[in-house]
Amino acid sequence: MFINNTWYVAAWDREVGADGLFSRTIIGVPVLMYRDSEGRLVALEDRCCHRGAPLSVGRREGDCVRCMYHGLKFDPSGACVEAPAQGRIPPQARVRTFPVMERHRWIWIWMGDPERADPGLIPDTQWLDHPDWRSQDGYIHYDVNYLLIADNLLDFSHLPFVHPSTLGGSEDYASISPKVDRLPDGVRITRWTLNTEAPAFAKKVREWAGPVDRWNIYNFTLPGILLMDSGMAPAGAGAQDGKRDGAIEFRGCQALTPETATSTHYFFAHPHNFSIDQPEVTASIHQSVVAAFDEDRDIITAQQRSLSLAPDFKMVPLSIDAALSQFRWVVARRVEQEQQQAAASATGARPAQTAA
Known part of the structure; x- marks a missing residue:
């Protein structure tokens, strides 16, 4: 539903x-x-x-x-x-x-x-056309249920394994437990990886003398909108305290729109605020993101095929699943509320209140 x-x-x-x-x-x-x-x-x-x-x-x-x-x-x-x-x-x-x-x-x-x-109620995606930011348009069609893509976006610990040569970076990134905060219509995820290797896509657009401090801070809200503040700065430069001198910054905008129960429209862009007068930098960033998202599509499509063969399969939850579990709960709660409202409208009764 x-x-x-x-x-x-x-x-x-x-x-x-x-x-x-x-x-x-x-x-x-x-x-x-x-x-x-x-x-x-x-x-x-x-x-x-x-x-x-x-x-x-x-x-x-x-x-x-x-x-x-x-x-x-x-x-x-x-x-x-x-x-x-x-x-x-x-x-x-x-x-x-x-x-x-x-x-x-x-x-x-x-x-x-x-x-x-x-x-x-429309989310703010001002970076898509802001004069101080640059990006290219992205669209991918998935033959999978949109919630499987949402799961992927809500748990970035997969990055070093699915994207080792694009967005991933070193495997220490997967060992970090993000901070997850509940929002009324989704979740907020904060992940810092300190003193780590810069990922391949960042090395293509800037030379790094050593390790970096890397962050991904994003809201993932209904119906499937990801708005992310991400980037990296030289390790120890104070990025975690708000000092972003020498950093590269991005404002990722991604949207999942279900087509059917087994297919999804995926819209995305990865605006950046550095080298904005160099279209080759924007093209390089976009191509790295597209390559990584194609990697996501490959593994999630394989997952969809596997799950379709076992409709009763029960996924084993891990601690890293906190964000995706909370988001799925928010989706299920909203769907249930709409069903109750529709039923009440049909009968003239007052819909039952659902606890927050």
């Missing part, structure tokens, strides 16, 4: 151009996106209300879209405004619309109750 009443990343802004139609499935629902004549985003269910044909294989007609099966035309509000051979268009002839917002180059969509779509 998926959370409905939350903002999901649906696309990078460049994916939905001034012309044409763009389709992407979000939590099992096909969504059609396009821009009207004034550049405003439109998001409709990508399924004609007549016979269920996808509107994305239709055509644009001004600010409307026409289904190319039987010719019904829909305006940006989802209403059918023309139906060939129909003297009267039934009022129920419409398709569902979704609140959609554009913030810092990510397009966000609200799949639940439109009345609850508060733009103030």
Whole structure:
């Protein structure tokens, strides 16, 4: 089950151009996106209300879209405004619309109750287009359940083993127990690895005279948003006390958007605030991240195949699983609350209160 009443990343802004139609499935629902004549985003269910044909294989007609099966035309509000051979268009002839917002180059969509779509709930990803930071756009499609990717992002102890030649660094990184704090909608993870070897991707963009102090501090919140302050500085330079002279810093922005129960959209960028006038540095960082995330996809896809063969398999929890266990609990709690609210609305009863 998926959370409905939350903002999901649906696309990078460049994916939905001034012309044409763009389709992407979000939590099992096909969504059609396009821009009207004034550049405003439109998001409709990508399924004609007549016979269920996808509107994305239709055509644009001004600010409307026409289904190319039987010719019904829909305006940006989802209403059918023309139906060939129909003297009267039934009022129920419409398709569902979704609140959609554009913030810092990510397009966000609200799949639940439109009345609850508060733009103030959209996470701050200002580094994606901030003039003092540089990054490249990233997208990977996974054929796995999104929670398996969330598990991976919530436990960085895998870095030296899955990413030994990219993001990982030395194996002492895996021996560090991070600090995990509960947030109302997720967790906050703080990990410091002192006097360690700089990882390969950092060596490509700067020479290091010796070991470094390395940090990863990030919030991982519903529905699957990772916002991270990370970097490294010469060992003993005081980075842990807030002194970041001589450091390299990043503000990772990552978003998991479930496509179906067994597939996921993964959006990411790794903004940096050094050498921003050197595009080759940005390209090097991006390529290292892409290579590492492909390594993640390989192991998580193998994990998904293994688990699909044993539906009753019980994972053995370890102490390093604290963050991912807490996040899965937050997800399950939110899904349960929405189910209770839906059931109460159907019966007119008041939903039961769930303890925090």
